[in-house]
Amino acid sequence: MLGRTANDLFWLSRYIERAENMARLIEAGYRIALLPRVGGDDGKQEWASTLESAGCAAQYNAKYGEIDTRNVVDFLLFDISNPSSIHACLATARRNARAQRTGLTREMWESLNGSWLEFQSIRPDTLRPDALPRILDWIKERSAAYRGALLNTILRNDTYYFSQLGTFLERADNTARILDVKYYVLLPSTNMIGSGVDNAQWESILRSVSAHRSYRWVYKDSYRSWRIADYLILNRAMPRSLSACYGEIDAALDGLSALYGEQKPCLDTAKSTLSLLKKGDIDTIFQSGLHEFLLEFIARNNRVGQEISEAYHFNS
Structure with a gap:
């Protein structure tokens, strides 16, 4: 497969996954912003953490400065100048799909193109x-529809493998960032750990x-930070965990x-990253520093992505 083709397929799936992840981040920020305020806080901290988790804080601050709910939602959902906005992700994914139209099945193309046309009809000002x-649920549903079309219709060849790599590298990055930002940015103080x-x-x-x-099914207990961290980092049965993502990445590279x-x-x-996660122990991770572990993981994940790009000549 040509490097350019591999690059387009990889990033097509990566941007579809990023659009879904952005919808999930916005939903989490929206839900948390509706919770009772602490010390007169007006929800700005929650939206600031959402921007931080999405990796968009610097861009947003350069454009708007002050945190405002409507501006944050517009920036993350509709702003085409933000390369990680849902609008920009869908636009880039569709552009890559058009470039590799003959490599996609009809179901994959129709799912993505239909989603793009419907999203284009949304008027942000109204x-x-x-x-x-409702819009965020729709975005998650359309991402799932595309994934379903891919998994149910594509040959298990290099098109499939590069698509899997894009999906799960992006998913792993998102899960790590969500967990890191919650633990170190969102909670106002350590005194509130375990509070309502x-x-x-x-x-x-x-x-x-x-x-x-599914957390309740597995642990049958109230929310505890170390168990949630264990679930999202080490539990292979949880499909968005770091361990599950690297199981898929390892299989695709194999x-x-x-x-x-x-x-x-x-x-x-x-494989070394997957081995680290398989042998991982959540008590050891917390003792050595969850934040440090997640930063190291994100760096490893980025390195895998860069090495894939170099190995398969994405830029040629």
Whole structure:
């Protein structure tokens, strides 16, 4: 496969996943902002943490300065100048899909193109505040529809493997950032750990990764930070956990190695990351520093992405 084709397929899936993740982040910020305020706080901290988690804080501050709910939502949802906004993600994904139209199945193309056309019909200036949850649910549904079309119709060849890599590298990055920002940015003080506000925030974070019910099934207990961290980092059964994501990344890179008859350095980095997660112990992670662990993971994840780009000549 040509490097340009591999690049387009990789980023097509990555941007579809990013659009869904952005919808999940906005939903989490929206839910948390509705919680009872602490010390007269007006919800700005929650939206600031959402921007931080999305990696958009510097861009937003340069454009708006002050935190305002409507501006944050518009920036993350509709602002085409923000490359991580849902609008920009869908536009880039569709552009990549058009460039590789012959490599996609009809179901994949129609799902993505239909989503783009419907999103284009939304008028941000007439959007009512109570319409936001419905739009975010729609975005998650359209992402799931595209993933379903891909998984149910595409051959298990290099098109599939590069699509899987884009999806799960993006998902792993998002899960790590959500967990890191909640633990170190969102909670006003350590004195509030275990409080009603802390538990409500954790519930919203779990909802943002569709894990609030499954967490109860697994642990049959109230929300506890170390168990939630264990669930989102080490539990392979949780499909958005770091461990589950790297199981998929490892499988995709193994598939490419078998298909092309050559093992690339990115596979070694991915396998070492998966091994780290398999052997991981949440008590040890907390003792050595959850924040430090997550920063190291995000750096590793970025390194895997860069090594994949170099190994398969994305820029050629």
